[in-house]
Amino acid sequence: MKTPIEVFSNWVDTGKDEGMEKNHFKPVMKMIDLYDIKTEFTCVDAGCGNGWLVEYLSKINNCKKAIGVDGSSKMIAKAKKYSDNEFYCSDLLKWKPKDKVDVVFSMEVFYYFKNPQILIKHIHDSWIKNDGKLIMGIDHYYENEECHEWKKKINVDTMELIKIEEWKNFFNKSGFKNVKEYQFFPNKKWKGTLVIEGSKI
Ligand SMILES: C[S@@+](CC[C@H](N)C(=O)[O-])C[C@H]1O[C@@H](n2cnc3c(N)ncnc32)[C@H](O)[C@@H]1O
Numbered sequence: 001m002k003t004p005i006e007v008f009s010n011w012v013d014t015g016k017d018e019g020m021e022k023n024h025f026k027p028v029m030k031m032i033d034l035y036d037i038k039t040e041f042t043c044v045d046a047g048c049g050n051g052w053l054v055e056y057l058s059k060i061n062n063c064k065k066a067i068g069v070d071g072s073s074k075m076i077a078k079a080k081k082y083s084d085n086e087f088y089c090s091d092l093l094k095w096k097p098k099d100k101v102d103v104v105f106s107m108e109v110f111y112y113f114k115n116p117q118i119l120i121k122h123i124h125d126s127w128i129k130n131d132g133k134l135i136m137g138i139d140h141y142y143e144n145e146e147c148h149e150w151k152k153k154i155n156v157d158t159m160e161l162i163k164i165e166e167w168k169n170f171f172n173k174s175g176f177k178n179v180k181e182y183q184f185f186p187n188k189k190w191k192g193t194l195v196i197e198g199s200k201i
Helices: 004-014 018-033 052-058 073-082 116-126 150-154 164-173
Strands: 041-046 063-070 086-089 101-107 128-138 177-184 193-199
Touching: 004 073, 018 052, 018 101, 018 128, 018 177, 018 193, 041 052, 052 063, 052 101, 063 073, 073 086, 116 128, 116 164, 128 164, 164 177, 164 193
Parallel strands: 041 063, 041 101, 063 086, 101 128
Antiparallel strands: 128 193, 177 193
């Protein structure tokens, strides 16, 4: 079995990373809709992969800074090749921005952590300004039975299968307020992308 970083570095080698923009685009646009982009903002994409979302965010009129962080040096090298924005190669648990930001987005990343609550608290305490938001999206969660075999298929050593209520608890226990959940684009057996947002008051 491989670590998540090894798996995704391999995706860069084979070009499979490029499918992520296509597959994640629609729910990620709904995640951006949850944030008020009518006023100036700074943001981080936590687990940014090849940087497609950082590039997209940086082109929004009121975006003053968009930063990407990912643990895979191959993902970050690819992001830097295609985008002039700020990128860092680091484990998310070991990184924090020089200046706190208004909003943190993250798509399909948090379940690759053994204890996601430690990461969510770290982001709450060290990444986000007061009045800022964390907006997380995941397709791999307990209620979405279609994803139950993914861990075996990908052959990855860490891929936690967690219930919606527990994800909300992680946000609440980390200090986030007004925690809300959404399931975007459900379809027959597919329960949709689970999106959780929380505000730092
Ligand atoms: C499914 S990909 C999603 C990438 C991107 N968010 C997207 O939607 O295209 C998961 C990403 O999380 C990164 N990742 C996994 N564990 C990490 C860790 N501990 N620290 C930093 N990045 C990590 C991987 O390298 C990979 O790029």
